[in-house]
Amino acid sequence: MKKILWGIILMAAISGPVSGQKLPYQNANLKVNDRVEDLLSRMTLKEKFWQMFMIPGDLSDGKERYQEGIFGFQVAAKGRQAEAAGQMLDYGSSGTAGQVAGKINEIQRFFIEESRLGIPIIPFDEALHGLVRDGATAYPQAIALAATWDTTLVGEVARAIAVETRTRGIRQILSPVLNIARDVRWGRTEETYGEDPYLTTFMAKSFIGKLENNGIIATPKHFVANVGAGGRDSYPIHFNERILEEIYFPAFKEVFLETGVRSVMTAYNSLDGTPCTSNEWLLREKLKGEWGFDGFVISDAGATGGANVLHFTAADYAEATEDAIEGGLDVIFQTSYDHYPLFWEAYQKGMIDTSAVNDAVRRVLKAKFELGLFEDPYVDPQKAAKWNNHKSHRSLSRRAAVESMVLLQNYNDILPLKNNNNIALIGYDADAGRLGGYSGPGNDIVTFYDGLKRRFGKNSVSLAKGVPLMSSDFVSVSSEFLSSEKNGQTVQGLNAEYFDNINFEGVPVVKRTDKQVSFGWTLFSPDPKLEFGWYSVRWTGTIEAPETGIFNIGIEGNDGYKMWLDNELVIDNQIKTTHGARVFPYSFEKGKTYDIKIEFFESSGRARFNLVWDYGVDRHWQKQIANAVAVAEKSDVAVVAAGIHEGEFQDRGLLSLPGHQEELIKAVAATGKPTVVVLFGGSAITMSNWKEDVDGILMAWYPGEVGGDALADIISGDANPAGRLPVTFPVHEGQCPLYYNHKPTGRGDDYYNLTGEPLFPFGYGLSYTSFEYSGLKLSQSEINPEEKVKVTCKIKNTGKVAGDEVVQLYIHDTLASVVRPVIELKGFQRVSLKPGEEKEVSFELGFNELSMLDKSLTRVVEPGEFRIMIGGSSKDIRLREFLTVTEG
Secondary structure, three states, rough: HHHHHHHHHHHHHHHOOOOOOOOOOOOOOOOHHHHHHHHHHOOOOHHHOOOOEEOOOOOOOOOHHOOOOOOOEEEEEEEEEEOOOOOOOOOOEEOOOHHHHHHHHHHHHHHHHHHOOOOOOOOOEEEOOOOOOOOOOOOOOOHHHHEEEEEEEEEEHHHHHHHHHHHHHOOOOOOOOOOOOOOOOOOOOOHHHOOHHHHHEEEEEEHHHHHHOOEEEEEEOOOOOEEEEHEEOOOEEOHHHHHHHHHHHHHHHHHHOOOOOOOOEOOOOOOOOHHHHOOOHHHHHHHHHHHHOOOEEOOOOOOOHHHHOOOOOOOOOOHHHHHHHHOOOOOEEEOHHHHHHHHHHHOOOOOOHHHHHHHHHHHHHHHHHHOOOOOOOOOOOOHHHHHHOHHHHHHHHHHHHHHHOEEEEHHHHOOOOOOOOOOOEEEEEHHEEEEEOOOOOOOOOOOOOHHHHHHOHHHEEEEOOOOOOOOOOOOOOOOOHHHEOOOOEEEEEEEEEEEEEOOOOOOOOOOOOEEEEOOOOOOOOOOOOOOOEEEEEEEEEEEOOOOOEEEEEEEEEEOEEEEEEEEEEEEEOOOOOOOOEEEEEEEEEEOOEEEEEEEEOOOOOOOEEEEOOEEEEEEEEHHHHHHHHHHHOOOEEEEEEEOOOOOOOOOOOOOOOOOHHHHHHHHHOOOOOOOOEEEOOOOOOOOOOHHHHHEEEEEOOOOOHHHHHHHHHHHHHOOOOOOOOOOEOOHHHOOOOOOOOOEEEEEEEEEEOOOOOOOOOOOOOOOOEEEEEEEEEEOOOOOOOOOEEEEEEEEEEOOOOOEEEEEEEEEEEEOOOOOOOEEEEEEEEEEEEEEOOEEEEEEEHHHHHHHHEEEOOOOEOOOEEEEEEEEOOOOOEEEEEEEOOOOO
């Protein structure tokens, strides 16, 4: 009888409540932890797995797939493409805010009403500087927000993002990026708050705090660092605990301890030999143990399997899953539902410790209960329509853009421009309206050209497109010009034979038609049947001449190839040494076809290989510059809009302006017309080749959807620039990594043929007015390690126009038991002053600001002397005093 009774109870627990009966986890009056434990006890292993699995998608691929639940969806957009592991998602059209809200309601209703346990999902998305969706307000890029040095403003932006996000039903965003951008060659510098841990910490706390307080789970990333040697994305890092604690941990640690943030995303790279996604020291000992983080840890997209396909520390996906979950990962982020069997295998075979699985599911369920999703999962689509791109949010975006812009150079007071100036606006970015990485499409984007026309009048602004942002000497041969025979029929593309050796021996293991010969086999082999880094390929077919003439044709990619045209060997480049382009001139006749054969072998992996020619390449850049010069010559002043290309997995080996933009700037400046260069981008730009040829330089970053109006505000003088650099601008990329808070060198900073000084230092920025610093005082000249000191000074606007000054406080420990940075930011305030107005600014220094890690990595304030410095940048120190810390 007892066995039967227990069987009935067990069946009830597994199958769910009798109709109309509430179970403990459904009782909102119980404590969250009690509800979590009750629900956890009722879940099958498969249901637990699905609470640990997140993907882009919706219910359009079949509801039956999701009967056992899921962590959450990144609601699919039309045209979304899930790239290979390690790549970002392509955000396509998703419909209006109201439509997205309705779709999320529908999804939530299914999981609550039709799944066994009724567990809601956490809809998630990206919102680095605005939700990446149609209709959402696009704010200035993250690096631009940091350039405002205005934490209150950043908090306002985050609150507005939270409103637009939550009214759609989205409850988690995979933002912000808290990585420290110490090497500006990194393509994701634009996503960060810059190079300094102190500035990053305060920006992060403002941004994350407003999100979490408004019911949105923030997900700071990428824990802990994902830029390595050479400024390359996701490169392995080998940092000791001291540098982690001093530079890379602080922002993460502070937001975990002070904002209540409930999620964090791991980095792709390895940390001292262990992938961050499965690094037990990082995730279990440091994050969850020492810091007491009680939220959930998610992987970057595809990173869980990265242990076997990227880092080679796991034999297969099952082992990679085991390592990750037992190492401290809670949620596996993948790019497709179809990937789940790769990870479910480890659960199914009992490879993962049960306590690790239960701990992860607890963390996820806790967040869902805390968000109120069990009681209030639905949203009002009308509110989503109302608040997304609300006029107040658009106004806020413009204000943020104005505050972010950094005046780098202003010779002869070229800026602001006079109202009666006839302006030549030149360059690709003059009318492009680029928003930067991880952006939605924006709303009614105001370009630079639009903004100037509105402000100065359309008859006062003449537009010349100038040269393209990027230029290339060669392009891949299009599939329309390639053909071959297959089963007696002519098909587009070349016959391809793939061999499992590097000598083209035996029978090909893969035969197919390749539409183009344009491949990047950097993470995987060309086919699962082939070993990564050990194969050869032969392509055969014909190429048709699009025009009559001599075109350069050849290969751009890894060495190890031969190429024939009409049975003539035209390129023999078999010795593998590097990557490059080998082309030769060939006389083509329009409409004629030529036999082509290419052989390539790869013996070390990470291959890139492209059949290229210069047909269709724009060769008219000199004419484009001449046209721009002609427009400039007819104007009173020339404004050149120039920019860079960057992004995820788009690191920059060279920091100069790409294409022929430098030639454009020099040619325009050579007209003798006053010339201003406005720079668009999210990172440092070298400019030694043209800097002294121009009068003004303004860093506009990616200024958001109304950036053109903000630029017009600055250019016209309706607003006074007060942005400050959150990253150091080097003179040359050979100086990188270059950052202000380095430690003293063993000898000198300079190269024999290059300075060690920056082009523009951290914290730098000019104004249309001037400021006087005076009256630095310490509330006491001596304190003990437990006390605080108040630091005050006076700032006066000594110019003729109102403006903001960013007052920066730095310290230096003059004598310590371990080497300390030459200078460290420990306070900043953005102060608004009218002409002639003076204000007192105060800072407080205490344990948090004065402490350091001693030789045993214990945080202490050591007795001794501290240099207290206040100024307008890390180089522009105006006031100095000394503080003595006693033994206590």
